[in-house]
């Protein structure tokens with residue numbers, strides 16, 4: 012059975028848990044990461060040299076990086092609506108995933124890790140202000156995209172791109188101390204995703 016190493020409250024582990032529930036893939040999970048078993052031991056680093064969760068073991072095959080993991084599992088299990096074989100559609104899905112993994116994650120370091128959790132080194136005043144500003148601009152862009160092309164990122168179908176973005180949107184609405192403009196298409200997207208049991212279990216589940 013698929014083994015997921017990582018705490019269930021981790022932003023990136025939650026993407027894998029959501030995908031597994033979404034496609035009905037059974038798994039076992041072991042708690043690793045902050046507050047649980049350490050990820051800097053030689054044993055864990057042999058599995059994931061960057062010492063982060065999630066790390067997933069599929070019949071002896073070890074995977075790391077949440078987006079690469081969910082793409083691999085969706086392809087392996089023939090989830091072709093979530094991750095189509097058509098290369099143009101696939102490219103559009105991966106583009107949104109990469110945007111979240113790089114640009115939006117960077118903004119959230121300031122807005123969330125620094126501004127909300129007050130974690131060093133992200134709690135630098137300038138970095139927090141910049142993260143809030145960038146994240147707000149990114150949510151505006153998302154709002155415009157969804158209003159014109161929604162209700163999901165790729166239009167009518169829920170795809171793999173909506174998994175990282177669903178986590179981002181949940182975090183956006185969980186942020187305190189931020190001036191949050193009303194973005195109606197983002198709000199509707201949040202409600203639409205909430206209809207999915209797997210999102211309620213791992214995305215909009217009370218955690219930021």
Ligand SMILES: N[C@@H](CCC(=O)N[C@@H](CS)C(=O)NCC(=O)O)C(=O)O
Nearest residue numbers: 021022023044045063064065076077
């Ligand atoms: N790019 C990586 C980022 C993974 C990451 O940042 N994981 C965090 C949890 S969300 C982590 O391992 N933090 C250290 C810890 O929990 O001990 C991915 O997408 O998998």
